[in-house]
Amino acid sequence: MTVPKDPFAIATAGLTREVPLVPALSALLFIDVQNFSVRREGGEFKGQTPEEIESKYGPFFAHLEASVIPAMQRLQAAFRRAQIEVMYTNIESLTRDGRDRSLDYKVTGFHVPKGSWDDKVIDELSPGDDEIVLPKGSSSVFVSTHIDYILRNLGVKQLVLAGLLTDQCVESAVRDACDLGYLVTLVTDACATMTPERHENSLRTIKGYCRQITTDALIREIGQG
Amino acid sequence: MTVPKDPFAIATAGLTREVPLVPALSALLFIDVQNFSVRREGGEFKGQTPEEIESKYGPFFAHLEASVIPAMQRLQAAFRRAQIEVMYTNIESLTRDGRDRSLDYKVTGFHVPKGSWDDKVIDELSPGDDEIVLPKGSSSVFVSTHIDYILRNLGVKQLVLAGLLTDQCVESAVRDACDLGYLVTLVTDACATMTPERHENSLRTIKGYCRQITTDALIREIGQG
Amino acid sequence: MTVPKDPFAIATAGLTREVPLVPALSALLFIDVQNFSVRREGGEFKGQTPEEIESKYGPFFAHLEASVIPAMQRLQAAFRRAQIEVMYTNIESLTRDGRDRSLDYKVTGFHVPKGSWDDKVIDELSPGDDEIVLPKGSSSVFVSTHIDYILRNLGVKQLVLAGLLTDQCVESAVRDACDLGYLVTLVTDACATMTPERHENSLRTIKGYCRQITTDALIREIGQG
Amino acid sequence: MTVPKDPFAIATAGLTREVPLVPALSALLFIDVQNFSVRREGGEFKGQTPEEIESKYGPFFAHLEASVIPAMQRLQAAFRRAQIEVMYTNIESLTRDGRDRSLDYKVTGFHVPKGSWDDKVIDELSPGDDEIVLPKGSSSVFVSTHIDYILRNLGVKQLVLAGLLTDQCVESAVRDACDLGYLVTLVTDACATMTPERHENSLRTIKGYCRQITTDALIREIGQG
Numbered sequence: 001m002t003v004p005k006d007p008f009a010i011a012t013a014g015l016t017r018e019v020p021l022v023p024a025l026s027a028l029l030f031i032d033v034q035n036f037s038v039r040r041e042g043g044e045f046k047g048q049t050p051e052e053i054e055s056k057y058g059p060f061f062a063h064l065e066a067s068v069i070p071a072m073q074r075l076q077a078a079f080r081r082a083q084i085e086v087m088y089t090n091i092e093s094l095t096r097d098g099r100d101r102s103l104d105y106k107v108t109g110f111h112v113p114k115g116s117w118d119d120k121v122i123d124e125l126s127p128g129d130d131e132i133v134l135p136k137g138s139s140s141v142f143v144s145t146h147i148d149y150i151l152r153n154l155g156v157k158q159l160v161l162a163g164l165l166t167d168q169c170v171e172s173a174v175r176d177a178c179d180l181g182y183l184v185t186l187v188t189d190a191c192a193t194m195t196p197e198r199h200e201n202s203l204r205t206i207k208g209y210c211r212q213i214t215t216d217a218l219i220r221e222i223g224q225g
Numbered sequence: 226m227t228v229p230k231d232p233f234a235i236a237t238a239g240l241t242r243e244v245p246l247v248p249a250l251s252a253l254l255f256i257d258v259q260n261f262s263v264r265r266e267g268g269e270f271k272g273q274t275p276e277e278i279e280s281k282y283g284p285f286f287a288h289l290e291a292s293v294i295p296a297m298q299r300l301q302a303a304f305r306r307a308q309i310e311v312m313y314t315n316i317e318s319l320t321r322d323g324r325d326r327s328l329d330y331k332v333t334g335f336h337v338p339k340g341s342w343d344d345k346v347i348d349e350l351s352p353g354d355d356e357i358v359l360p361k362g363s364s365s366v367f368v369s370t371h372i373d374y375i376l377r378n379l380g381v382k383q384l385v386l387a388g389l390l391t392d393q394c395v396e397s398a399v400r401d402a403c404d405l406g407y408l409v410t411l412v413t414d415a416c417a418t419m420t421p422e423r424h425e426n427s428l429r430t431i432k433g434y435c436r437q438i439t440t441d442a443l444i445r446e447i448g449q450g
Numbered sequence: 451m452t453v454p455k456d457p458f459a460i461a462t463a464g465l466t467r468e469v470p471l472v473p474a475l476s477a478l479l480f481i482d483v484q485n486f487s488v489r490r491e492g493g494e495f496k497g498q499t500p501e502e503i504e505s506k507y508g509p510f511f512a513h514l515e516a517s518v519i520p521a522m523q524r525l526q527a528a529f530r531r532a533q534i535e536v537m538y539t540n541i542e543s544l545t546r547d548g549r550d551r552s553l554d555y556k557v558t559g560f561h562v563p564k565g566s567w568d569d570k571v572i573d574e575l576s577p578g579d580d581e582i583v584l585p586k587g588s589s590s591v592f593v594s595t596h597i598d599y600i601l602r603n604l605g606v607k608q609l610v611l612a613g614l615l616t617d618q619c620v621e622s623a624v625r626d627a628c629d630l631g632y633l634v635t636l637v638t639d640a641c642a643t644m645t646p647e648r649h650e651n652s653l654r655t656i657k658g659y660c661r662q663i664t665t666d667a668l669i670r671e672i673g674q675g
Numbered sequence: 676m677t678v679p680k681d682p683f684a685i686a687t688a689g690l691t692r693e694v695p696l697v698p699a700l701s702a703l704l705f706i707d708v709q710n711f712s713v714r715r716e717g718g719e720f721k722g723q724t725p726e727e728i729e730s731k732y733g734p735f736f737a738h739l740e741a742s743v744i745p746a747m748q749r750l751q752a753a754f755r756r757a758q759i760e761v762m763y764t765n766i767e768s769l770t771r772d773g774r775d776r777s778l779d780y781k782v783t784g785f786h787v788p789k790g791s792w793d794d795k796v797i798d799e800l801s802p803g804d805d806e807i808v809l810p811k812g813s814s815s816v817f818v819s820t821h822i823d824y825i826l827r828n829l830g831v832k833q834l835v836l837a838g839l840l841t842d843q844c845v846e847s848a849v850r851d852a853c854d855l856g857y858l859v860t861l862v863t864d865a866c867a868t869m870t871p872e873r874h875e876n877s878l879r880t881i882k883g884y885c886r887q888i889t890t891d892a893l894i895r896e897i898g899q900g
Contacts, residue, residue, distance in 0.1 A: 011332055096805050100825045103406045107236055108433065114805075130771050137828065139434070143404035146821045150775045152631055153812065167430050172400045179368035179397070181328045181602055201426045205392050208333065209364070321580050325600045339580075355546050355564075362603065371596045375550045377856055378587065406827055462781050553856045557686055558883065589884070593854035617880050622854070625847045629818035631778040651876045655842050658783065659814070 007158055007183055017211045019158070019183055020221050027085035027156040031141065031163030031170050033072060033125055034090040036118035038064060038164070043111070043118040060194050064164075069124050071190040071215040072162055076125055078224035085154060088127055089145060092119035092135035102138035140172035148180055158183045160218070161210075162190035167202035174210050184210035187218055232383055232408055242436045244383070244408055245446050252310035252381040256366065256388030256395050258297060258350055259315040261343035263289060263389070268336070268343040285419050289389075294349050296415040296440040297387055301350055303449035310379060313352055314370060317344035317360035327363035365397035373405055383408045385443070386435075387415035392427035399435050409435035412443055457608055457633055467661045469608070469633055470671050477535035477606040481591065481613030481620050483522060483575055484540040486568035488514060488614070493561070493568040510644050514614075519574050521640040521665040522612055526575055528674035535604060538577055539595060542569035542585035552588035590622035598630055608633045610668070611660075612640035617652035624660050634660035637668055682833055682858055692886045694833070694858055695896050702760035702831045706816065706838030706845050708747060708800055709765040711793035713739060713839070718786070718793040735869050739839075744799050746865040746890040747837055751800055753899035760829060763802055764820060767794035767810035777813035815847035823855055833858045835893070836885075837865035842877035849885050859885035862893055 007019045036042045040061060045053050079086050094100045096113040105111070112118045119135065127133050138144035151159065159182040163170055170191050177184045186206070193199045203212060219225045232244045261267045265286060270278050304311050319325045321338040330336070337343045344360065352358050363369035376384065384407040388395055395416050402409045411431070418424045428437060444450045457469045486492045490511060495503050529536050544550045546563040555561070562568045569585065577583050588594035601609065609632040613620055620641050627634045636656070643649045653662060669675045682694045711717045715736060720728050754761050769775045771788040780786070787793045794810065802808050813819035826834065834857040838845050845866050852859045861881070868874045878887060894900045 011328065015332055015334060017332055094807050094809075094825065100807060100828050102404055102824075102828055103236065103408070104403050104434065107240055107242055109240060132769050132775060134769075137824075138404035140400060140404050143401060144821065144824060146819065149630075149777075149812075149819055150769065153775050153777055168433075171430075172404070175365060175397045175400065176368060178329050179327055179363035179365050180599075183328070198430070202430070205396075205423070205427070205430075208393075209329065319582050319584075319600065325582060325603050327599075327603055357544050357550060359544075362599075369596065369599060371594065374552075374587075374594055374855075375544065378550050378552055405824075461778065465782055465784060467782055552854055553686065553858070554853050554884065557690055557692055559690060588854035590850060590854050593851060618883075621880075622850045625815060625850065626818060628779050629777055629813035629815050629847070633778070648880070652880070655846075655873070655877070655880075658843075659779065 011183055017183060019211075021084070021158050021160070021185065021218075023082050023084045023222060025156060026158040026160060027087055027151060027154065028075065028079045028160040028162070029087045029089060029141070029147075029173070030072065030076075030121070030125060031089055031161065031173060032091055032165075033069075033088070033122055033163050034092075034112075034118065035120050035122060036091055036112050038069075038122050043116075057194070060192065064192055068164075068190060068192045069122070071187070073124055074219060075162060075187060075190055075215050078219040078222060079160075080128065081224050082222045084222065085132075085156065086128065087132045087134070087147075088121050088125075089134040089136050089141045089147070090119050090121060091137070092116075093137055094135060100137060102144060104139070105137055139169045140176050141169070142173065142176035142180065151182070156182070158185065160185045160187060162187045164191060165193040166191040166199045167193045167205075171202050171206055174206050178209035185218065186210045186212050187215055188212050190215050236408055242408060244436075246309070246383050246385070246410065246443075248307050248309045248447060250381060251383040251385060252312055252376060252379065253300065253304045253385040253387070254312045254314060254366070254372075254398070255297065255301075255346070255350060256314055256386065256398060257316055257390070258294075258313070258347055258388050259317075259337075259343065260345050260347060261316055261337050263294075263347050268341075282419065285417065289417055293389075293415060293417045294347070296412070298349055299444060300387060300412060300415055300440050303444040303447060304385075305353065306449050307447045309447065310357075310381065311353065312357045312359070312372075313346050313350075314359040314361050314366045314372070315344050315346060316362070317341075318362055319360060325362060327369060329364070330362055364394045365401050366394070367398065367401035367405065376407070381407070383410065385410045385412060387412045389417050391416040391418040391424045393418065396427050396431055399431050403434035410443065411435045411437050412440055413437050415440050461633055467633060469661075471534070471608050471610070471635065471668075473532050473534045473672060475606060476608040476610060477537055477601060477604065478525065478529045478610040478612070479537045479539060479591070479597075479623070480522065480526075480571070480575060481539055481611065481623060482541055482615070483519075483538070483572055483613050484542075484562075484568065485570050485572060486541055486562050488519075488572050493566075507644065510642065514642055518614075518640060518642045519572070521637070523574055524669060525612060525637060525640055525665050528669040528672060529610075530578065531674050532672045534672065535582075535606065536578065537582045537584070537597075538571050538575075539584040539586050539591045539597070540569050540571060541587070542566075543587055544585060550587060552594060554589070555587055589619045590626050591619070592623060592626035592630065601632070606632070608635065610635045610637060612637045614642050616641040616643040616649045618643065621652050621656055624656050628659035635668065636660045636662050637665055638662050640665050686858055692858060694886075696759070696833050696835070696860065696893075698757050698759045698897060700831060701833040701835060702762055702826065702829065703750065703754045703835040703837070704762045704764060704816070704822075704848070705747065705751075705796070705800060706764055706836065706848060707766055707840075708744075708763070708797055708838050709767075709787075709793065710795050710797060711766055711787050713744075713797050718791075732869065735867065739867055743839075743865060743867045744797070746862070748799055749894060750837060750862060750865055750890050753894040753897060754835075755803065756899050757897045759897065760807075760831065761803065762807045762809070762822075763796050763800075764809040764811050764816045764822070765794050765796060766812070767791075768812055769810060775812060777819060779814070780812055814844045815851050816844070817848060817851035817855065826857070831857070833860065835860045835862060837862045839866060840868040841866040841874045842868045846877050846881055849881050853884040860893065861885045861887050862890055863887050865890050
């Protein structure tokens with residue numbers, strides 16, 4: 001594969017978002033892959049009995065465990081081998097009482113105190129030695145962190161997104177990143193939401209804002225397949 | 226109706242987004258209700274024959290004309306009577322050649338030159354004498370204009386949204402406004418997108434980010450029904 | 451002159467801000483060169499007699515007329531010849547009653563109604579046919595307009611600043627632009643403030659945030675001298 | 676003292692910035708009071724002999740130790756007693772290699788690796804149990820952190836600033852905070868820069884952007900004197 005020299009020239013010249021990654025200009029961001037939202041014991045599901053959780057979210061957790069988390073792990077390993085920046089953002093307040101959260105998270109009741117188990121990236125995806133983890137207090141990482149500033153300083157122009165929920169925090173990140181001028185790549189099988197229907201609806205809704213690719217195809221694209 | 230004194234105290238105390246508007250803290254924003262996207266002759270549909278347009282978008286235009294635009298007109302009139310700020314944002318470049326547009330709009334091919342017919346709010350909703358109209362060059366008005374700054378200066382804390390497309394520019398505005406701490410009210414029948422299915426999917430997806438209300442109910446709420 | 455290919459590689463490799471302009475990556479921004487602040491009849495001086503104005507600001511106006519405005523004109527002409535983007539920002543509200551201005555401008559009493567004579571760029575520097583003019587409602591153009599977004603869409607990485615007041619709106623723009631990652635060039639004799647002492651103090655204070663160059667040297671640098 | 680109910684009504688009605696603090700709407704921010712910049716052994720002075728440091732910065736350090744740091748300590752104690760939010764921002768990268776820093780800090784050579792001694796608030800001002808500390812990678816805390824978002828979530832409208840350097844990071848924060856609509860209070864004797872002349876020049880330059888008050892007067896104002 002010939003690596004393109006300038007993804008923006010290609011994008012605008014060709015009126016296309018289908019531009020392969022240039023490793024030095026790329027970053028991979030995992031969204032909310034943390035105990036709070038990925039574990040049956042996570043804070044998002046607190047106050048429900050194991051039976052209620054199984055009945056409401058059983059297929060969601062099963063899909064995460066059998067398919068989505070393994071895809072994320074392959075992705076993380078491949079991006080590290082290709083020396084592409086790997087980043088993480090988690091729902092986490094800057095305080096233990098959560099007073100710095102968005103009004104929305106206060107109303108919703110999302111509260112992940114600073115330093116809690118809930119705010120940790122799941123063990124299967126543990127952040128590496130000098131990788132960046134950004135605590136966020138709202139749905140879109142572009143609103144409640146200064147990630148746009150960090151990506152600029154890193155020289156990132158192509159942003160790869162994975163995580164959950166597809167139609168909530170991930171979709172908000174896709175929309176904002178696209179508007180801000182990033183070429184966004186969404187890894188479809190490394191994302192999940194509560195039902196397959198919601199997942200598919202979200203992918204259709206945002207297909208004008210990003211290119212959509214599978215984990216394995218993306219790993220091949222960066223020469224690690 | 227007893228007008229609440231502090232919508233935020235209510236919202237956080239009651240863990241609810243169902244807070245009636247306080248007129249002095251509110252604004253109504255119409256999104257992309259402009260010739261480009263609302264008229265069969267608009268730039269968004271350029272290059273297609275009348276037959277193609279009718280076949281693809283006939284029901285969409287019929288719904289706009291019979292129902293959505295009249296709802297918007299009632300809304301605009303009622304908010305003006307209640308002396309609530311009415312604002313508009315349109316897809317429009319700051320230049321005639323569109324070089325200031327987002328990368329996304331360049332790739333998509335959305336080009337509304339400054340000062341063109343396409344960039345005007347439709348006649349049925351003409352902006353009033355000293356109302357604010359913001360040209361935008363991306364989907365979310367919060368990314369490509371400084372509306373957050375303006376709303377802050379106006380003292381607005383409750384933002385009412387109407388316009389189109391429900392699942393594109395309107396939904397992006399709902400998400401960003403919510404994350405930024407506004408209490409968002411979406412006027413469901415004063416929004417539209419290409420199909421009823423997409424409209425309903427969008428409303429379901431973002432129901433955690435805004436309260437959803439009909440035009441007539443909202444007009445009654447502000448005492449103009 | 452050999453034009454550098456990548457100003458950022460040079461800047462970071464050489465630990466220097468002294469990087470010549472790459473025309474395609476550059477823009478010139480004139481700040482507040484408008485009737486409000488440049489003319490004895492301008493709104494900024496309203497309520498004072500001609501004698502008071504002459505006694506307080508006489509040397510300032512004389513310096514503007516004899517030296518600063520002519521430098522700005524040479525700069526504008528040279529940048530246009532070199533086909534480098536020329537932009538303008540003026541103090542101007544989006545409304546006639548100024549309700550969208552910053553709290554600071556309300557307290558200060560700075561009020562330039564939309565569409566007034568005060569808000570126009572002075573005739574000597576009239577904006578060209580498709581050049582961008584941004585109304586702003588606070589000191590820093592980076593806070594009260596979305597210029598950062600526009601510069602990104604234009605591909606600008608080196609920002610040239612001129613205008614007034616050196617130690618107020620110009621200095622705020624230098625600071626924010628520098629922090630945001632632009633390589634900032636300040637044209638020292640195309641800026642002015644109320645006294646030479648204040649001008650010199652400002653240049654010293656911000657010398658770590660920008661390179662400082664004279665009009666003539668900069669015109670030679672872009673091959674128009 | 677009668678506490679004003681709405682600082683903004685007072686500010687705009689009275690055309691004044693001289694509005695006493697409303698504790699529930701206020702926060703105190705210490706800027707760069709960290710080992711890197713306050714200690715003779717700090718990274719900012721690395722590579723210089725003790726003699727060079729003493730000869731160049733001796734009076735600066737003596738002033739910090741005898742006067743500025745004690746003032747900061749009194750301020751911190753009084754604000755805590757008054758239950759007003761106390762915050763801190765330090766120069767600190769999110770990584771050990773500093774790749775996320777601003778271009779400006781890379782060029783300047785300011786490098787405070789994550790987790791280093793240099794990035795700690797000095798012991799005399801140790802952050803309390805659940806107080807917020809924001810790492811920043813540029814001069815203005817409003818550019819390189821999302822403090823504006825946090826202050827909004829906290830309901831802060833009056834921002835008190837102290838720290839160093841008066842004419843560099845502190846002045847940038849004053850300017851941006853003012854433009855963003857905060858009522859800014861600068862504690863003049865709880866700030867410092869390299870020389871008294873630079874300190875006085877800065878105070879004069881930004882007197883239109885903030886009210887300026889001494890530590891003791893401010894402590895009395897919040898009822899803790």
